[in-house]
Amino acid sequence: xxxxxxxxxxxxxxxxxxxxxxxxxxxxxxxxxxxxxxxxxxxxxxxxxxxxxxxxxxxxxxxxxxxxxxxxxxxxxxxxxxxxxxxxxxxxxxxxxxxxxxxxxxxxxxxxxxxxxxxxxxxxxxxxxxxxxxxxxxxxxxxxxxxxxxxxxxxxxxxxxxxxxxxxxxxxxxxxxxxxxxxxxxxxxxxxxxxxxxxxxxxxxxxxxxxxxxxxxxxxxxxxxxxxxxxxxxxxxxxxxxxxxxxxxxxxxxxxxxxxxxxxxxxxxxxxxxxxxxxxxxxxxxxxxxxxxxxxxxxxxxxxxxxxxxxxxxxxxxxxxxxxxxxxxxxxxxxxxxxxxxxxxxxxxxxxxxxxxxxxxxxxxxxxxxxxxxxxxxxxxxxxxxxxxxxxxxxxxxxxxxxxxxxxxxxxxxxxxxxxxxxxxxxxxxxxxxxxxxxxxxxxxxxxxxxxxxxxxxxxxxxxxxxxxxxxxxxxxxxxxxxxxxxxxxxxxxxxxxxxxxxxxxxxxxxxxxxxxxxxxxxxxxxxxxxxxxxxxxxxxxxxxxxxxxxxxxxxxxxxxxxxxxxxxxxxxxxxxxxxxxxxxxxxxxxxxxxxxxxxxxxxxxxxxxxxxxxxxxxxxxxxxxxxxxxxxxxxxxxxxxxxxxxxxxxxxxxxxxxxxxxxxxxxxxxxxxxxxxxxxxxxxxxxxxxxxxxxxxxxxxxxxxxxxxxxxxxxxxxxxxxxxxxxxxxxxxxxxxxxxxxxxxxxxxxxxxxxxxxxxxxxxxxxxxxxxxxxxxxxxxxxxxxxxxxxxxxxxxxxxxxxxxxxxxxxxx
Ligand SMILES: *Cc1c(COP(=O)(O)O)cnc(C)c1O
Numbered sequence: 180x181x182x183x184x185x186x187x188x189x190x191x192x193x194x195x196x197x198x199x200x201x202x203x204x205x206x207x208x209x210x211x212x213x214x215x216x217x218x219x220x221x222x223x224x225x226x227x228x229x230x231x232x233x234x235x236x237x238x239x240x241x242x243x244x245x246x247x248x249x250x251x252x253x254x255x256x257x258x259x260x261x262x263x264x265x266x267x268x269x270x271x272x273x274x275x276x277x278x279x280x281x282x283x284x285x286x287x288x289x290x291x292x293x294x295x296x297x298x299x300x301x302x303x304x305x306x307x308x309x310x311x312x313x314x315x316x317x318x319x320x321x322x323x324x325x326x327x328x329x330x331x332x333x334x335x336x337x338x339x340x341x342x343x344x345x346x347x348x349x350x351x352x353x354x355x356x357x358x359x360x361x362x363x364x365x366x367x368x369x370x371x372x373x374x375x376x377x378x379x380x381x382x383x384x385x386x387x388x389x390x391x392x393x394x395x396x397x398x399x400x401x402x403x404x405x406x407x408x409x410x411x412x413x414x415x416x417x418x419x420x421x422x423x424x425x426x427x428x429x430x431x432x433x434x435x436x437x438x439x440x441x442x443x444x445x446x447x448x449x450x451x452x453x454x455x456x457x458x459x460x461x462x463x464x465x466x467x468x469x470x471x472x473x474x475x476x477x478x479x480x481x482x483x484x485x486x487x488x489x490x491x492x493x494x495x496x497x498x499x500x501x502x503x504x505x506x507x508x509x510x511x512x513x514x515x516x517x518x519x520x521x522x523x524x525x526x527x528x529x530x531x532x533x534x535x536x537x538x539x540x541x542x543x544x545x546x547x548x549x550x551x552x553x554x555x556x557x558x559x560x561x562x563x564x565x566x567x568x569x570x571x572x573x574x575x576x577x578x579x580x581x582x583x584x585x586x587x588x589x590x591x592x593x594x595x596x597x598x599x600x601x602x603x604x605x606x607x608x609x610x611x612x613x614x615x616x617x618x619x620x621x622x623x624x625x626x627x628x629x630x631x632x633x634x635x636x637x638x639x640x641x642x643x644x645x646x647x648x649x650x651x652x653x654x655x656x657x658x659x660x661x662x663x664x665x666x667x668x669x670x671x672x673x674x675x676x677x678x679x680x681x682x683x684x685x686x687x688x689x690x691x692x693x694x695x696x697x698x699x700x701x702x703x704x705x706x707x708x709x710x711x712x713x714x715x716x717x718x719x720x721x722x723x724x725x726x727x728x729x730x731x732x733x734x735x736x737x738x739x740x741x742x743x744x745x746x747x748x749x750x751x752x753x754x755x756x757x758x759x760x761x762x763x764x765x766x767x768x769x770x771x772x773x774x775x776x777x778x779x780x781x782x783x784x785x786x787x788x789x790x791x792x793x794x795x796x797x798x799x800x801x802x803x804x805x806x807x808x809x810x811x812x813x814x815x816x817x818x819x820x821x822x823x824x825x826x827x828x829x830x831x832x833x834x835x836x837x838x839x840x841x842x843x844x845x846x847x848x849x850x851x852x853x854x855x856x857x858x859x860x861x862x863x864x865x866x867x868x869x870x871x872x873x874x875x876x877x878x879x880x881x882x883x884x885x886x887x888x889x890x891x892x893x894x895x896x897x898x899x900x901x902x903x904x905x906x907x908x909x910x911x912x913x914x915x916x917x918x919x920x921x922x923x924x925x926x927x928x929x930x931x932x933x934x935x936x937x938x939x940x941x942x943x944x945x946x947x948x949x950x951x952x953x954x955x956x957x958x959x960x961x962x963x964x965x966x967x968x969x970x971x972x973x974x975x976x977x978x979x980x981x982x983x984x985x986x987x988x989x990x991x992x993x
Contacts, residue, residue: 189263191278193335196221198261204246207331209272209324210523211235217243223272224249225324228649230681236260248272269324276327277357283333287340288470289361289394291352291387294368295463296321296343302467303341305613306484307474308542311339317516321345326355332516336546344390349382352389363473364391364413365466366399368459384408398469400462401425416473418465427469431461433948442468449478451485456948457926464488489613495524497637497672497990499626502603505531506624509610510617513539515546518555518610522562524992525608527679533604534564537593537620539611540571552577566605568593570615590615597623626987631872631905633982635668635990637676639865643851644680646863647834655841656825658684658706660848662692667910667979668852668868669988671699678703686846690714693723706751706785709761715739719748724784728753728761733774740780749784752824754812756788756805768812772819783824785844786813794832794856802833806840835860854965854975861965869959870982874901874924874951877944886941887933891917899945901929903955906938910981911957914971916940923956924949 190197195205206216209223211232222244224232236247240259248263248271265271288303290296304315314337316329321343329342344355369384384404391397394413399405401417401424409415419425428443437454438461453464464485471481496508509521518541525534536559541551552574559567559581567584569575570593575586585600587593590611602624609624611617648657659682660666665673674685674696685705687693693705694717710718710725712735718725719739727733727750740748752771755762763771775783788809792798806828813826825843831850833840835857849855853867879899886892886900903922907913916935921928922942929942942955958964958978968975 189275191275191282193282195219196275198246200261202246207272207275207328208244209328211239218245220244221246221248223247223268225268225272226250272324273327273354273358276330277360279333280330280358280360283337283340285338285340286363287342287359287361288363288365289359289390290341290343290365290367291345291390292365292367292369293383295459295466296345296367298460298463299365299367299466300341300343302463302488303470305488306467306471307339307341309484312337313339313341314516315341316343317520323351323354327358330358334546346386349386352386356390356392359390361391361394362396363470364394364397365470366391366397366405367466368400368462380404396473398466398473400465416469418469427472429465440465440468444472447478449482451482453485453488455488495521495992498621499987500602500607500624501626503531504602504604504624505606506621507606507608508621509608510621511611511613513541513610513612513615515541515551515554519558521608521610522558522564525606526562527675531604531606533566533606534562535566535568535602535605535607536564537568537570537607537609537611537617538574539569539615539617540573542612548573548577552580556580556582568600570611570617590617590619594619594623631870631909632987632989633668634869634871635672635988636865636867636869636992637672637990638992639853639867640673640676640851641680642865643853643867644677644682644847647831647845647847647850650834650838651845652838652841654843656683656827656844658682658686658827658844658846659851660686660830660846661696662686662688662708662848663980664692664984666849666852666976667982669990670695671701672988672990674699674701674703683844687723690718690723690725693718694721697721697723704749704784712736719743719745724749724751726751726753726761726787728755728763730763730767730770730774733771737774737778737780745780747782748780750781751785751787752783752816754786754788754809756808756812756828757801758789758791758805760789762788763812765808765812768815772816775820783816783820783822785825785827786816787827787846788813790828790830790833790837793830793836796836799836802837806837832856849976852979854979856965866960866963868964868979870905870957870986871959872903872905872922872955872957874944874949874953874955875904875939876902877949877951885933888936889934891934892932892941897945898932898943900932900941901944901949901951901955902939902941904939905957905986906936906940908937908983909986910983911935911940912971912978912981915967919970920967921962923959923962924953926961929955 188199195203197203204219204221206220208220209225222239224236224247233249237256240256246261248265248268250268252262290299300315304313307313314333320329322345326342326344333340342359344359346352366387381404385408388408392410396414396416398416401419401422417425418427418429420429430441432439433456437452438456440451442449442451455461468485498506498508500506507525567581569584569586570590572588575588578584578586609617609621659677661670661674664670678701685703686708687705688708690707690710693707696705705723706726707718707723708726715736727736753762755764790802790805793802809828817823827842827844827846829837829840829845831848834845853864855861855864879897880894882894882896884894905911913935916931918930918932921930924944924947927947929944929947931940932943933941956962958967964975964978968978
């Protein structure tokens with residue numbers, strides 16, 4: 180790292196950063212939306228390609244923040260706070276973290292690889308926390324920004340660190356190495372993730388090994404590339420199921436509900452059972468086991484702890500609760516760092532004014548209890564939590580730290596008192612260490628529906644949004660289309676997330692969709708694509724903005740606007756440039772101009788058109804004509820009316836294929852939900868929705884027996900079949916039945932046999948070791964909506980929006 184990146188007289192100490200004037204800053208922030216600690220905060224204004232944090236400085240000064248690391252200072256606030264100017268704020272943050280890391284001398288496990296990093300990290304944390312005060316990266320904080328922030332979370336009481344590092348292109352690992360400085364390196368599975376950033380798999384491995392260049396030991400699945408490039412001064416601790424020359428040789432055997440591993444290490448041999456059977460979990464478990472061996476754990480402890488490994492749950496799920504509550508389920512961990520994250524999430528997601536937290540004892544802070552609970556109480560006050568329920572003997576002991584908390588010694592006594600607590604119309608964060616079994620509380624509070632759910636990964640949505648934003652020129656605005664219930668993914672929750680991510684506009688198809696969003700508290704302006712004249716009153720009343728596409732509609736709206744004596748009510752003008760769906764055609768433009776001339780009741784906020792084939796190269800000439808015609812007609816309107824509305828024509832594939840036609844705004848739709856029709860681009864998007872169900876019943880039928888209505892499946896041999904409670908009423912096409920389609924069970928294909936029924940379907944599981952209650956994936960990461968759409972001769976849009984509203988949506992962040 181270039182040491183010039185920090186030309187500031189900061190003294191970096193274990194207590195925090197001391198500035199030249201002697202202020203101690205012990206809170207580092209990069210996110211203007213999360214809670215600031217005022218005077219103690221040092222804010223790094225990062226300037227990313229799609230969000231420049233310098234714009235939030237005035238707000239932050241208002242909130243009491245006094246110290247900023249910036250790339251430039253604006254005269255408007257230069258005298259209101261302290262500014263430290265650097266060339267690159269991100270580099271400065273990394274440099275601060277690297278210097279801070281130098282102050283600590285305990286083992287640090289660094290994890291990198293393409294897959295499994297977060298799981299290995301969480302498992303190591305679980306396996307090692309009985310013996311160490313562990314600091315680990317929260318969630319999957321593994322980026323160029325996440326890693327320094329994680330490292331800055333270290334305090335004097337920690338004695339072991341676990342950090343993951345992710346890279347997407349060459350030369351990034353160098354930076355991360357200096358920040359993490361791992362002493363123990365773990366290389367997890369090298370798959371194809373981020374392959375596009377490297378010229379070869381080999382180059383990717385070499386780059387990843389950079390992280391371990393000063394480590395004492397590296398743990399890896401034995402392979403020749405690593406063997407070749409591993410620096411000689413580092414101890415190699417390899418493992419393998421195939422190569423007996425590996426340091427640790429393993430063999431495996433499937434057992435009931437798990438796998439038995441036979442571990443051979445030096446002269447010893449022992450068996451370990453883990454509760455998983457899939458390839459990926461076995462590999463990740465072995466990586467964790469290797470760390471235990473390196474740390475000289477004995478076989479008995481390893482056996483005992485590995486048997487207790489659990490599926491790493493998705494954190495921070497948002498669920499619908501009983502009595503109109505909304506739940507944030509974080510029932511798998513409780514440490515100070517993740518409490519902060521969960522409270523931030525609560526703030527961004529809250530659907531009700533009233534906020535409640537149910538919190539267990541907190542572990543692994545490294546701080547004395549007294550100090551810890553004082554900090555927790557402060558955090559809770561600052562986040563304006565209305566109701567605090569503490570569960571556990573320690574938190575009970577510190578009850579008086581909280582202004583008003585109800586406490587229970589354990590989960591059972593809380594449950595006994597459940598009825599008295601009258602949960603209703605509140606957002607409840609449920610946050611507890613595993614040992615408190617808060618999943619029982621979640622179960623009590625959760626609204627009960629049938630077992631099919633559509634899980635929506637909110638982080639993937641943010642990722643996809645940022646991916647498309649990075650394709651935009653500076654100052655181009657983003658409207659996100661959330662019509663049809665967010666393309667089937669959920670309207671209000673996604674709108675809230677988008678608002679949080681500061682998109683400029685939302686677009687819906689019909690007025691009532693917009694009204695639902697407004698009633699849900701959405702403040703971002705909303706455009707309605709297809710406002711019927713009958714809905715104009717409601718549109719005006721709720722302050723949503725109509726797209727006007729015909730003279731008739733314009734006259735009706737103007738008449739109403741005059742009656743209601745509106746002043747400059749925002750409208751959007753749609754021009755038909757070749758789609759021939761909605762919009763003013765060229766020859767009606769003079770009438771449009773005449774009608775709007777000198778009309779003070781409305782204002783033209785934007786002018787738009789829609790492309791007919793932005794995804795099909797054989798029609799790109801036609802698209803160019805549409806774009807030129809749009810430019811011509813919109814310019815004519817602007818000139819003659821002397822107005823400067825913003826102009827927009829691109830949808831998702833338009834953004835990808837016509838970078839020169841961004842005008843002032845783009846309208847992102849399907850791409851946000853992780854679907855692209857360009858296979859290269861598809862690789863860069865993250866999967867958003869996973870439609871899951873369970874196996875209700877399993878039976879074996881004999882040769883000659885049939886399955887389902889119309890007996891369309893006839894067994895030729897004895898066949899094991901499973902019934903899944905999802906059918907065409909949930910949105911599964913009947914065309915997907917009769918062995919055209921399949922579902923995934925334990926990541927294996929189970930063909931759908933017979934006809935899809937209204938509420939159920941049957942699959943062939945003869946070759947799959949599965950039981951009733953097992954999870955079934957209907958679509959998701961490994962069975963994509965695009966694949967299904969292609970096989971059904973339709974488009975992903977239809978498959979997604981077909982999923983009926985009776986399927987419960989569950990939102991989560993990883
Ligand atoms: C749906 C829609 C979009 C978004 O299209 P995608 O292909 O999903 O990106 C943009 N503009 C209009 C007018 C739309 O109806």
